[in-house]
Amino acid sequence: MTKAIMIQGAGSNVGKSMIVAGLARAFANRGLSVAPFKPQNMSNNAAVTADGGEIGRAQALQALAARRAPHTDMNPVLLKPETDTGAQVILNGKRFATLRAADYGKAKSQLLPAVLQSFHRLCASADLVLVEGAGSPAEINLRRGDIANMGFAEAAGVPVVLIGDIDRGGVIAQIVGTRTILDPADTDRIKAFAINKFRGDPKLFDEGLRETVNRSGWPSLGVIPWFDQSWRLPAEDVLDIASAAGGGCKIAVPRLSRIANFDDLDPLSSEPDVEVQIIPPGRPLPGDATLVLIPGSKSTIADLGDFRANGWDIDLAAHIRRGGHVLGLCGGYQMLGRTIADPEGIEGSRTHVEGLGHLDIATVMKPEKRVTLTRATYTATGDPVEGYEIHLGDTDGPDCARAWLSVDGRPAGAASADGRVRGCYLHGLFTADAFRASFLAEFGAASRINFAADVEATLDALARHLEAHMDLDRLLQLAETPPGYSSS
Structure with missing residues (x-):
């Protein structure tokens, strides 16, 4: 029952x-x-x-x-x-x-x-x-x-x-x-x-x-x-993301007003050799960042305006001039291009805006949302990647010829000529241990965790924690069969 x-x-x-x-x-x-x-x-x-x-x-x-x-x-x-x-x-x-x-x-x-x-x-x-x-x-x-x-x-x-x-x-x-x-x-x-x-x-x-x-x-x-191990579980709120300070690889993440699908950060923040810094509005992007990661956004054009209002566009350009690396995911990928067009006013009013211009790509917003689980390959190493896509818009341009992912044999993502600026639509890619290790190795950092296994172990520890401190037998007794419902 x-x-x-x-x-x-x-x-x-x-x-x-x-x-x-x-x-x-x-x-x-x-x-x-x-x-x-x-x-x-x-x-x-x-x-x-x-x-x-x-x-x-x-x-x-x-x-x-x-x-x-x-x-x-x-x-x-x-x-x-x-x-x-x-x-x-x-x-x-x-x-x-x-x-x-x-x-x-x-x-x-x-x-x-x-x-x-x-x-x-x-x-x-x-x-x-x-x-x-x-x-x-x-x-x-x-x-x-x-x-x-x-x-x-x-x-x-x-x-x-x-x-x-x-x-x-x-x-x-x-x-x-x-x-x-x-x-x-x-x-x-x-x-x-x-x-x-x-x-x-x-x-x-x-x-x-x-x-x-x-x-x-x-x-x-x-x-x-x-529960001391709660930070090991994927965060529900971006403000809950915890990362060890002083990691050799510093990843700066601007906290967009409409930040979306930031679970990309969970595996990175769990790495002992990586420091993920969430940069709030009003603070500059740190000059010593190894990588600036621009996350997904629910309203790309509005968040691009906020990005500029915070002066992050200037910080990002300086970061690139110093030889820094940039990764844009989903909305962040769209922002890195030359233009974003919204001819049907999907995000508000019909508009056409200039992007940050660090990737030679252009995005056109379209009403059909792509929502799918996706398997890909990191072309530099052949490492398999599993993730998902949730996005509006199509992106194309010369830098797409330097795709760094392959999805069902098709190129995906884009990269600048020097390879320092990259972007893609694939969320969740850092949960793949082999890919994450290869990616971090490019910045001289080592991957030291098995992310999926660590999450499983933490869930088991959380279960033991509740068994020890909460009367689960009584809770189960309090549960009831919904009226009018029965199962054999």
Whole structure:
């Protein structure tokens, strides 16, 4: 009989995604068939599924933890912000619309049936479905029409466990305050809570835990200590990317306003001999960088304008004059060219802009989005590369004749005449250990990790961490079979 339970947070960034990943691996290790599910996610860090759809990168990691292939049903609604007030809406892996926040609020009720269909399909394939909320149910101004937290829990008939974050302080108020402001029907759906990210001696919080239980009326599933190895897992937010300082190879990454698919950085930041520096707006690109990596962007033309506004175009030109290397991925690849044309106004208004001019290529934006898993070969060494493409636009020009990748026998990417400036549309290429080793060797750095094996080991360690500090038996008992659903 399939069961489900929902993990919601008493605030944003309390560690819900990581906890769901750890639970997925822990229950998979117990022999259960587990599926992760997030009704609505907001992220420009997307993953590509085998059927050519998009889901949040966090759900792809949770699928890996559950030892199953990522599927669009795991994240039926993905919001990809394009501006401060609007986002592209991905439904069942495909572009549905681009909506302003107010318009999306009106559209949510139309999306709920599709969300429930995805959830029920997952239920048919798993013993346990672990549902992750978004933000916090305490945002009661968003309760009407909600499909991300209590609105989904009510519609699907799923019990809830609430997670608080003690690291930021005020965790008692987080838990008790949530109880206070929710409607009684919603508070009844919350069956227990857990407290995450504790540092130090847990006994120091014994009295606080008792008060939280007494004042909320909910039982505790545990106080979870800070998981020291969390930096080894792919980051959900670019601000969470951690890298050892002082590595012999310094990679500078400008933090674009609409940065997308920055999981390219995870394998690099895990390398002991590599220092990945995320450069925030207002700071110059460091003059001692070995490589400047321009990442993907959800709105290439707008981010190119911001790149220039920060003076990074001047820093980049100086870096190249000093003999530095540059790599542009996806949107960053488009920016490095001579021109970007958007004749149909896909990114806003119809426009034609000058690029940074370091690659002799031109890009024309087109409405058809390419979303695919891709296998390639690094032509310099023959190393195999596996990754994915998510992009709008076609790119061509003389520097494409110096392609440095081969996809199904076809050249891909472009390089300058001296080979110091390169670009391509392939995301995820650095997860390939042999390619990453060859690439870093060009800068005198050694690769010292097996990235996939390290992620697997970290997921196992996270599962053990939760087994030791969270009452998983009780959590499993709290999970329920969704009303009207049964499986043989």
